[in-house]
Amino acid sequence: LFSHLTQAPSDAIFAIMNAYKADTSENKIxxxxxxxxxxxxxxxxxxxxxxxxxxxxxxxxLNKEYLEIEGLPEFNKGCQILLFGKDNPLITSGRIVTAxxxxxxxxxxxxxxxxxxxxxxxxxxxxxxxxxxxQILDRVGLNQINYPYYDPITKGFNCKATxxxxxxxxxxxxxxxxxxxxxxxxxxxxxxxxLQIADVCKTRNLIPFFDCAYQxxxxxxxxxxxFAVRKFAELGFQMIIAYSFSKNMGLYNERVGAIHxxxxxxxxxxxxxxxxxxxxxxxxxxxxxxxxxIVSRILCNDNYYQQWVQELNVITGRIIKMRSLLxxxxxxxxxxxxxxxxxxxxxxxxxxxxxxxQCDQLTQDHHVYLLRSGRMSMAGITSKNVKQLVExxxxxxxx
Ligand code: LMR
Numbered sequence: 001l002f003s004h005l006t007q008a009p010s011d012a013i014f015a016i017m018n019a020y021k022a023d024t025s026e027n028k029i030x031x032x033x034x035x036x037x038x039x040x041x042x043x044x045x046x047x048x049x050x051x052x053x054x055x056x057x058x059x060x061x062l063n064k065e066y067l068e069i070e071g072l073p074e075f076n077k078g079c080q081i082l083l084f085g086k087d088n089p090l091i092t093s094g095r096i097v098t099a100x101x102x103x104x105x106x107x108x109x110x111x112x113x114x115x116x117x118x119x120x121x122x123x124x125x126x127x128x129x130x131x132x133x134x135q136i137l138d139r140v141g142l143n144q145i146n147y148p149y150y151d152p153i154t155k156g157f158n159c160k161a162t163x164x165x166x167x168x169x170x171x172x173x174x175x176x177x178x179x180x181x182x183x184x185x186x187x188x189x190x191x192x193x194x195l196q197i198a199d200v201c202k203t204r205n206l207i208p209f210f211d212c213a214y215q216x217x218x219x220x221x222x223x224x225x226x227f228a229v230r231k232f233a234e235l236g237f238q239m240i241i242a243y244s245f246s247k248n249m250g251l252y253n254e255r256v257g258a259i260h261x262x263x264x265x266x267x268x269x270x271x272x273x274x275x276x277x278x279x280x281x282x283x284x285x286x287x288x289x290x291x292x293x294i295v296s297r298i299l300c301n302d303n304y305y306q307q308w309v310q311e312l313n314v315i316t317g318r319i320i321k322m323r324s325l326l327x328x329x330x331x332x333x334x335x336x337x338x339x340x341x342x343x344x345x346x347x348x349x350x351x352x353x354x355x356x357x358q359c360d361q362l363t364q365d366h367h368v369y370l371l372r373s374g375r376m377s378m379a380g381i382t383s384k385n386v387k388q389l390v391e392x393x394x395x396x397x398x399x
Pocket of ligand 1: 034
């Protein structure tokens, strides 16, 4: 029955994660998956999350009944406030449709299924983008067109090429934008460049679809990191936003995220929600509760919110410190090349500029695991492994 199947390719990021796990070396370094590690190279569960988990387990008012198709109302409200801002009139306008989803990937899938059914149009994706964007769009059956985002010479954002490309886009096309801490490049538009992107989207009547997986990790300020979403909303755009709590609340395996659709009126929002619910009901019926309850309690309780922000600051602070440490060590060891981009890029990742062959060599000869695109997770670098990493990079770039 299944003999006609050929082997499907393994997911690049999960393959690296598994190769790292299988490596028995004591000196292995995990710079593959974008998951935070402490300076002791350990996964981190937020203290505030642990506390709330206990509270939930012992709460007699909770049960295992199905949630609504769109998830917990308090979760959805809290997510809107976090993204759009507490005093934003949109929160009470009834124009934002929100549904709790299965992580960022789940939100993207729901969002693009909705697009496929109700909007159509080509989807413009940055070159490069997170590999799963391409896979999801492919599965959903939407046509993808690359816009040139990353400039390999400057190792920065190529604003002019992006604008030129988008100004040729067919009206009604969807444009997938990373809100901050672009994955995989760590390169974001400046506020002024976002305004230019908004301009071209307005002129060409393009529909923004934002992916927001790293709020808090770019500037270190939750509000500043979502500048693009708030500005586009202020400029009157209708748009879609897929949101993930995997990184900023460390809820990777709980699969908690949200989809927001900003519409032009409350009446239209009601219709959009009904159609979004059809998408969700036929995909997985309704979301699981635990992750949503954890997020809601953080977002709806001032004390927990403050604790979360403090812990998030520690995490983002450590990643920023590792950027400087890596750059300084590379310079101190006179490693060939210019490494300024390590401190200019932001968020979880550095797009190192290392070639696929150099990355392979780092893995095979030095037990350093990273993506073959040269993407390195800064969250896996520690004050203990940075020297070994730099020595390995020195060898591979000299060859
Ligand atoms: C990553 O890019 O490493 C993360 O977003 C994890 C994933 O699911 O790919």
